[in-house]
Amino acid sequence: MPKKTADFKWLLYVCAGAVGLYLLLPLLMIILTSISMGTATKFPPEGLTLEWYGKLADQKQFLQAFLNSIAASAGAVALALVAGTLAALAIIQYPFRGSGVLRAFFMSPMVMPKITLGVAYLILFSKMHIAGGLFALILGEAVIVFPFVLSIVGSAMANLNAAHREAAADLGAGPLRIFFTITLPQLRLSLLLAGSIAFVFTFDQVETALLILRQGSYTLPIQLFLYMEKWQDPTVAVVSVVLIAFALTLFWAIKLVIRSAPGIENLLGGGQDERRS
Amino acid sequence: MSDGQGAIAIETRHAVKRYAGNTAVDQVSLQVKRGEFVSLLGPSGCGKTTLLRLLGGLEQPDEGTVLLSGKDVSGIPAYGRNSNMIFQQLALFPHMDVYNNIAYGLKVRKVAKEEIKRRVHEMLELVQLGDYSRRSVSQLSGGQAQRVAIARALINKPEVLLLDEPLSALDMQLRLDMQRELKRIQRDFGGTFIFVTHDQSEAMNMSDRIGVMRGGKLLQYAAPDEIYERPADSFVAKFIGDTNLLQVKVLGTEQDLVSVDCFGSMFQIRQSKGLAPFQAGSLRPLSIRYEYVRLGEAASRSANRFEGRVIESVYGGASIRYTIDIGGRFQLQASALYQRGDIRYNVGDMLHIGFNPEDGLLLNDDSSGKGEAAL
Amino acid sequence: MMRTTSRIVGLFTYGNGNRPWAAQLLLLLPAIALMGVVYLGGLLIFGRYSFDLYNNGSLVRDWNGQAYRAFLTDPYYWTLIGTTFRVAAKVTFWSLLLAYPLAYCMAGLRRPGLKQTLLLLTFLPLLVSAVVRSYGWQLLLSRQGFMNWLFIHLGVTDSGFDMMYNETGVVIALVHIFLPFMVFPLLNVLSQSDNQLKAAAHDLGAGKWRTFFTITFPLSARGIASGVQIVFTLCLTAFTTPQLIGGGRVMTLPVFIYQRTLDTNWPMAAVASLFLFVSSIAVSLIVNKGADWLMFRRTRQGRI
Numbered sequence: 001m002p003k004k005t006a007d008f009k010w011l012l013y014v015c016a017g018a019v020g021l022y023l024l025l026p027l028l029m030i031i032l033t034s035i036s037m038g039t040a041t042k043f044p045p046e047g048l049t050l051e052w053y054g055k056l057a058d059q060k061q062f063l064q065a066f067l068n069s070i071a072a073s074a075g076a077v078a079l080a081l082v083a084g085t086l087a088a089l090a091i092i093q094y095p096f097r098g099s100g101v102l103r104a105f106f107m108s109p110m111v112m113p114k115i116t117l118g119v120a121y122l123i124l125f126s127k128m129h130i131a132g133g134l135f136a137l138i139l140g141e142a143v144i145v146f147p148f149v150l151s152i153v154g155s156a157m158a159n160l161n162a163a164h165r166e167a168a169a170d171l172g173a174g175p176l177r178i179f180f181t182i183t184l185p186q187l188r189l190s191l192l193l194a195g196s197i198a199f200v201f202t203f204d205q206v207e208t209a210l211l212i213l214r215q216g217s218y219t220l221p222i223q224l225f226l227y228m229e230k231w232q233d234p235t236v237a238v239v240s241v242v243l244i245a246f247a248l249t250l251f252w253a254i255k256l257v258i259r260s261a262p263g264i265e266n267l268l269g270g271g272q273d274e275r276r277s
Numbered sequence: 278m279s280d281g282q283g284a285i286a287i288e289t290r291h292a293v294k295r296y297a298g299n300t301a302v303d304q305v306s307l308q309v310k311r312g313e314f315v316s317l318l319g320p321s322g323c324g325k326t327t328l329l330r331l332l333g334g335l336e337q338p339d340e341g342t343v344l345l346s347g348k349d350v351s352g353i354p355a356y357g358r359n360s361n362m363i364f365q366q367l368a369l370f371p372h373m374d375v376y377n378n379i380a381y382g383l384k385v386r387k388v389a390k391e392e393i394k395r396r397v398h399e400m401l402e403l404v405q406l407g408d409y410s411r412r413s414v415s416q417l418s419g420g421q422a423q424r425v426a427i428a429r430a431l432i433n434k435p436e437v438l439l440l441d442e443p444l445s446a447l448d449m450q451l452r453l454d455m456q457r458e459l460k461r462i463q464r465d466f467g468g469t470f471i472f473v474t475h476d477q478s479e480a481m482n483m484s485d486r487i488g489v490m491r492g493g494k495l496l497q498y499a500a501p502d503e504i505y506e507r508p509a510d511s512f513v514a515k516f517i518g519d520t521n522l523l524q525v526k527v528l529g530t531e532q533d534l535v536s537v538d539c540f541g542s543m544f545q546i547r548q549s550k551g552l553a554p555f556q557a558g559s560l561r562p563l564s565i566r567y568e569y570v571r572l573g574e575a576a577s578r579s580a581n582r583f584e585g586r587v588i589e590s591v592y593g594g595a596s597i598r599y600t601i602d603i604g605g606r607f608q609l610q611a612s613a614l615y616q617r618g619d620i621r622y623n624v625g626d627m628l629h630i631g632f633n634p635e636d637g638l639l640l641n642d643d644s645s646g647k648g649e650a651a652l
Numbered sequence: 653m654m655r656t657t658s659r660i661v662g663l664f665t666y667g668n669g670n671r672p673w674a675a676q677l678l679l680l681l682p683a684i685a686l687m688g689v690v691y692l693g694g695l696l697i698f699g700r701y702s703f704d705l706y707n708n709g710s711l712v713r714d715w716n717g718q719a720y721r722a723f724l725t726d727p728y729y730w731t732l733i734g735t736t737f738r739v740a741a742k743v744t745f746w747s748l749l750l751a752y753p754l755a756y757c758m759a760g761l762r763r764p765g766l767k768q769t770l771l772l773l774t775f776l777p778l779l780v781s782a783v784v785r786s787y788g789w790q791l792l793l794s795r796q797g798f799m800n801w802l803f804i805h806l807g808v809t810d811s812g813f814d815m816m817y818n819e820t821g822v823v824i825a826l827v828h829i830f831l832p833f834m835v836f837p838l839l840n841v842l843s844q845s846d847n848q849l850k851a852a853a854h855d856l857g858a859g860k861w862r863t864f865f866t867i868t869f870p871l872s873a874r875g876i877a878s879g880v881q882i883v884f885t886l887c888l889t890a891f892t893t894p895q896l897i898g899g900g901r902v903m904t905l906p907v908f909i910y911q912r913t914l915d916t917n918w919p920m921a922a923v924a925s926l927f928l929f930v931s932s933i934a935v936s937l938i939v940n941k942g943a944d945w946l947m948f949r950r951t952r953q954g955r956i
Binding site: 161163164166167168169170171172173174177181182185186 | 333334335354355356360361362364365366368369370371372381382385386429430433
C-alpha cells in the first residue's frame with residue numbers, strides 16, 4: 001500500500017512538472033529566438049547570435065513605444081488611485097443610500113468585454129476630439145483599473161479602525177490631516193499593491209489601446225502587435241525579452257518593498273502559506 | 278449659570294441624541310466642576326458612551342447644548358474642542374511608535390520640536406513609562422498601552438479628560454492598579470476627569486460624583502455615598518450596592534413614620550426627606566441593604582422584627598451572606614460581618630431578623646418601563 | 653465669525669455620525685466624472701449606434717432594430733457565437749484538467765521553497781503581455797516551430813501538423829494565458845480543505861482514490877466553480893490571442909467586433925458587444941447557481 005501511494009505521488013509530480021514546463025515553454029522559446037541567427041524563425045535555429053540585440057537600437061519606434069507605455073500606465077494608475085481612493089473614502093467609510101448600486105457600477109468594468117470598451121472609447125474620444133493621443137488612453141485605462149483600486153483599497157479601508165480617526169479628531173486633527181496622517185499611512189501597502197497590479201494590467205492592455213491610438217503614440221504591446229502582423233523576424237523576440245525582463249524587475253522590486261514592510265503577508269494571504277508550511 | 282464660568286468645567290443642558298428613532302441620550306443636564314472626577318454609570322446601552330461622545334464633540338446633540346468652561350461648543354467638532362478622550366479600545370495609532378502617538382496632539386497644534394520633546398518626556402514620566410518612547414505600540418502590554426493612551430490625551434492639557442471604559446479589557450488585578458494609577462494621575466495633573474463605566478465598584482472607588490444612567494436618562498447625579506444611601510429609585514438602588522427590593526403597600530403615615538404592609542407583615546419605615554408624602558394604598562418598592570438586615574441578637578433591638586429560616590449561606594471571608602426565607606412569603610438577603618469566633622448560622626436555622634425604620638427606604642418606582650422601550 | 657467658520661468646516665466633517673453630503677460629493681466627484689463620462693458615456697453612445705443603419709460603408713442615423721434582427725436570425729452569426737463558445741468551453745476544460753493536478757500538488761507541498769517556486773512559475777506568465785505570450789506560441793506552433801520539430805523527431809508525424817491559424821492553436825495558447833486564473837481559486841480551496849478530514853476518511857478505511865473522490869474533490873467544487881467562471885468569461889471576451897494566433901481565420905465575437913469596428917459597421921459591432929456582455933454575465937450567474945445547486949444536493953444526500 002505505501003509503495004502504491006508513493007507511485008501516485010510521482011505521477012502527480014510529473015503532471016505538475018509538465019504543466020509547469022508548459023507554462024514556461026513560450027517564454028523560453030522567445031529567449032532562444034532572440035539569440036538565433038537568420039530572419040526566419042524556425043526550430044532548431046541556424047546558430048546563435050546577439051546581433052538582434054544590437055539592431056534593436058535602430059528600431060527607435062520600440063523605445064518610443066516603451067516610453068509611451070510607461071507614461072500611459074503611470075498616468076492611468078495615478079488617476080485610478082486618486083479617484084478610487086477618494087471614492088472608497090466616500091463609499092466604504094460612510095455608506096449612504098444607494099452606495100451599493102454605485103459600487104456595483106464602479107466594479108462593472110471588470111466584466112465588461114475590453115474590446116467593447118475599446119470601440120466605445122474610439123467613438124467617444126473621436127467625438128471629444130482627443131482620440132489618438134495618450135491622454136485619451138490614460139482616461140480609458142483608468143476606467144479599466146479603477147475596480148482593482150476600489151476593491152483592494154476599499155477592503156483595506158473597511159478593515160481600518162474608525163476609533164483611530166476619532167482619536168485623531170479628538171486630539172485636534174481636522175479631516176484633511178486625519179486623512180494624511182492616519183488613514184493614508186495605514187493604507188500605503190494596499191495602495192502599493194493596487195498600484196502595481198493596475199500598472200502591470202494597463203501596461204499589457206491591447207484591446208483599448210489598439211483601437212484608440214494612432215501612429216506616434218503607440219504603446220509597446222500595440223507596436224509589437226502591429227509589427228507581428230507584418231514581420232516575423234527575431235526583433236519581436238528581442239523586444240519581448242526586454243519586456244519580460246522589465247516585468248521581472250518590476251515584480252522583484254515590488255516584492256522587495258513589500259517584504260521590507262511588515263504586515264503585508266496578511267494582505268497577500270501569505271500568512272496562510274506560512275501557517276501551512 | 279454665569280457664576281459657573283470658573284467652577285464649571287463642562288456642562289450639558291437638555292442634551293438629546295437620537296439614532297434612527299431611538300433616543301440614546303434623553304434630556305440630560307449635567308454639570309461637572311473643575312477638578313472633579315465624575316463617573317457615568319449604567320448598564321450597556323444606557324447612553325453613557327453617547328453622552329461622553331457628545332461631551333467630546335464626536336457626536337453633536339440633536340437638541341440642547343454643550344458648554345465647555347461656560348462657552349457654548351455645540352456644533353463644534355471634536356478637533357475644535359479642548360477636551361480629550363481615551364477610547365475603550367484605546368485606539369493607539371498602530372503605524373506610530375509611543376513617542377509619535379503621544380506627540381500627535383502637539384504636532385497638530387504645530388508646537389515647536391524642542392517643546393514637543395520636552396513635554397512628551399514629561400508625560401512619559403507622569404505615566405511612569407520613562408524609556409518606552411521608541412517602542413512600537415504593538416509591543417506594549419495592556420497596562421502600558423493604557424498609560425500611553427492617557428499620556429496622549431493629557432499632553433494637550435485638556436480642560437476635560439473623557440474616559441470611555443478604558444479599563445474594561447484589563448484583568449482584575451491590573452484593573453485595580455490602574456484605578457489607583459488614574460486617581461494618582463488626576464491628583465498630579467489636577468484635571469477634570471469624566472469616566473464611563475458599567476462597573477459600580479469602579480465608579481464607587483474613584484469618583485467624586487456618579488451619574489447613574491438608564492434608557493438615555495440621567496436618573497441620579499450625586500456623590501457616591503448619597504447615591505448609596507438615598508438612591509433616586511429602585512433601579513439605582515439595585516444597580517449600586519446590594520439591596521433587597523420588596524413590593525409593599527403603604528398603609529398610612531404618622532409623623533415621619535410610614536406604615537407599610539409587606540406580604541402580611543407590618544413594618545415602620547422612616548419617611549425620607551424631600552420626598553412627597555406617600556399615598557395610603559399605593560404600592561412602592563422598599564429597599565433594605567443587605568448589611569442593614571440585622572440578625573439574631575442585633576435584631577431584637579430593631580423596630581421591625583420577624584423570624585426566618587436560613588436557606589443558604591455563602592462564606593465571603595470578611596462577611597457571610599445569608600438567604601433567609603420569611604415564613605414562605607418572601608426571601609431576604611442579609612450580609613453579616615464575620616470574624617473568627619462570631620456566631621455563624623447554618624442552613625435550616627431559625628433566627629430573629631430585624632431592621633430599623635431609617636434603614637429601610639421607600640422608593641419611587643423606577644422609570645425603567647419607558648426607558649427600556651427607548652433603547 | 654467663529655460660528656461661520658465652524659459652519660463651513662462643519663460642511664466637511666462628521667456631522668451626526670455621518671459625513672455630510674457636500675464632503676461625500678466632493679470625494680465622489682473624480683470617480684463619477686471618470687466613470688460617468690468616459691465609461692458610461694462611451695458605452696451609451698456606442699449602444700446608441702446599435703439602432704443605426706449601416707449601408708455600404710456609411711452610417712445612417714435611425715431608430716431601427718435591423719442590426720439586432722440580422723444578428724439573431726442570420727446563421728452566419730450563430731456560427732460565430734458557436735465558435736466563441738466552443739473555444740471558451742475547450743479552453744475551460746483543458747485549463748481545469750491541467751490546473752487541478754498543479755494546484756493539488758502545490759497545496760500538498762510541505763517545502764515552502766518549492767511551493768514558492770511553483771507559485772512564481774504560475775504567476776509569472778501573468779506579468780508578461782498577452783502579445784508576447786501569443787508570440788511565443790506562434791514560434792512554438794508554426795510549421796517550422798519547436799512543436800512540429802519535436803513531433804517529427806518523435807515520429808508522431810512526417811510532415812508536421814497545422815497548429816497555427818486554426819482553433820487548435822488558439823485553444824493551446826489561450827489555455828496557457830488563462831491557466832493561472834484557474835490555478836489560484838483551486839489552490840485557495842485546496843489549501844483550506846482540512847488535512848484532518850482526509851486523515852479521518854483514510855482512517856475510516858477509504859483508499860487514496862476514494863478519499864479524493866469523496867472528500868477532496870467535492871470540497872473543491874467552490875474553487876472549480878469560480879475558476880470555471882473566470883476562465884470561461886475571460887475566454888469569451890479574449891481578443892489578442894485569437895487575433896494573433898487565429899490570424900483572422902478563427903472568428904470569435906471579439907475578433908468580429910474588432911473587424912466590424914475597422915469597417916465602421918458600428919451598429920453590428922454594438923449588437924455583438926451587447927451580446928458578449930450579456931452572455932458573459934449569464935455564464936457567471938449560471939456557473940455560480942449551478943455550483944450552489946450541486947453542493948446543496950450533495951450535502952442533502954449526505955445527510956439522508
